[in-house]
Amino acid sequence: MAERETRDRTLGSRQLAALLPDPAGARPAYRHLARAIGALILDGRIALHVRLPAERELATALHTSRATITAVYDLLREGGYARSRQGAGTWTALPEDRAPHGVTRHLRPHDSAIDLARAAPALPEQVLVDALAEVTPRLAEHTHTPGYHPYGLPELRAAVAERFTRRGLATVPDQILVTSGAQHALTLVLGLLCGPGDRVLVENPSYPNALEAMRRARLRTVSVPVTDSGWDVEIMESTLRQAVPRIAYLIPDFHNPTGCLMPAAERARVLRAAHRSGTWLVVDETLADLALDVPAPAPFASCAANGAGGEVITVGSMSKTYWGGLRLGWLRAPSRLVTELAGQRVATDMGGSVLDQLLALALLGRAGELLPRRLEELRERRAALAAALTEHLPQWTWRLPSGGLSFWVDLGAPVASALAERVLDYGVRIEGGGCFAPDPGLFERRLRIPYTTAPDALREAVHRMSATLTDGLTPSPAGRRPHWIA
CATH class of the missing domain: 3.40.640.10 (Type I PLP-dependent aspartate aminotransferase-like (Major domain))
Structure with a gap:
């Protein structure tokens, strides 16, 4: 069994607590926490087949009761996000009907969404x-x-x-x-x-x-x-x-x-x-x-x-x-x-x-023939992205890079994860800045916006992000971490 092979891989109680929302912020707390842990497993921020903290230790770290954590672990097992063995502990798992978010995110290469999650150019046919x-x-x-x-x-x-x-x-x-x-x-x-x-x-x-x-x-x-x-x-x-x-x-x-x-x-x-x-x-x-x-x-x-x-x-x-x-x-x-x-x-x-x-x-x-062509194409697309941001989102700040494939944009508020989640409904796929952080909770004011797609697509993506902001966004305490991003 996978949990036997990885029994020495344990997620510390403080480490897990740092990734979770305050249990006092929602009712019932145990369902709120169980959903959060399940989402972290699907996002890849909690690895599969690692041992979860003992119930008493996690309860102490979260300043909640042991009964609450027992209920959390029960829900995780019912949903397929955890497995336990008497006297040995509880391990993270993947439900049979679910796939990690990063995998499902890249199973739809031909949908209508403008893909800004991957900073990678296409090759001319x-x-x-x-x-x-x-x-x-x-x-x-x-x-x-x-x-x-x-x-x-x-x-x-x-x-x-x-x-x-x-x-x-x-x-x-x-x-x-x-x-x-x-x-x-x-x-x-x-x-x-x-x-x-x-x-x-x-x-x-x-x-x-x-x-x-x-x-x-x-x-x-x-x-x-x-x-x-x-x-x-x-x-x-x-x-x-x-x-x-x-x-x-x-x-x-x-x-x-x-x-x-x-x-x-x-x-x-x-x-x-x-x-x-x-x-x-x-x-x-x-x-x-x-x-x-x-x-x-x-x-x-x-x-x-x-x-x-x-x-x-x-x-x-x-x-x-x-x-x-x-x-x-x-x-x-x-x-x-x-x-x-x-x-x-x-x-x-x-x-x-x-x-x-x-x-x-x-x-x-x-x-000698292909690279100059590629660079000229990227300069054109970079200019298109810069112009679109200036026109539609002047409140955002950014620095024009002298090379590479993307802008690192400051949104002015910690809404990057919320924007990335909401703008998918508008047909744009992008990841918040928290994906690039070694530690959770950082760069919620940032987006990486690649300029590897066609100028028209970049202009339309920026227009859709601007439209998303008119609906209002709730600041996010910590960004999602994708399983895979190019």
Whole structure:
């Protein structure tokens, strides 16, 4: 049984209490709490198959009676959200007729809602047709081989290495591991370098799927703020010195979701601080090519090559620059570590799709033609979003990002989750800023609004959000956390 396999995974009473509303705020309190816990399970904020706190401990943390918590757990079991075993405890579960919100949210790709939950561009059909025609003869050649490439296709590893070299960081193919996306690369690194309870430094806000991977690996995150003006490097240096995290996960290039770009001098300081604390830096460069108003930044690890010190693992992907449907990414690391990560990979994944890797090779070969087109398209869409926000929602504030795929908008009031919930009825799918927070209750004044859809769709989405606000919204105490968001 799943609960037997995960019996050491326990949700603390204080941790659960921090996620729940005040039981004194509704009657009957036990039904109110049970519904809240069920919603947290569906949202992914409470993992499946973890042991819930003992009734007495949770009652104390919530300042309520044990009888109330007993009734809560009874309702959760009746609804299929919990299972118990005499003398062993109560575990979270998923009802047979329900699916996590993040899964159901992405089972409807062809409905009429304008999708602003995913900051990922589409691939022009003709580009894919041309690439398929180019790679078909190569694919035929590979059918005479077993097709397993745990490190990635040699020619693709060479192409990615050459890409790093052109950007200013000398790289050889042995330093490249091809993965099934940047998220896959991160989970491999977490699995190899970290163990349950290890500290990981993260930015606040940060990419939700990365934070979720760390939670599922049972890591302890320590966060450093990223504001509209960027990083406070002194705080980061102090945190590295005092917390001594095992790794630090950073998005320095057009940061997701704020859009900030870390200056070169600050990168060197972070590298030196990480070197002193013995912390591995995992640098997510999935947005690095999407420089709209400034030159594309050099690889973060090039500062280390120039003598700043520190160990750096660089993660990249085709998803944001070309197309997420390829599920193709990579990481750059010392050759020895790449070998160890390939060994980590084969335990669950013998290698990526040969076809996807050949397509990625063809697209990278046409980068000089395709990337400028992509950047011009994004500039047009960014301008359309900026104009629509100025016209329809002038009370919102935002900073025009110099690259990346989205605005980080301040709504002026803590209504982000309520707006995201209500605007779905108006045909717009978006997530509140709380999704990007390492800790609950943050960024309820914020929305990430991507500009990856067509200008007309962006203008219509902003118009619908404006219409939603005319109905009035109740401020939300804490945002929902999605199971998955791009």
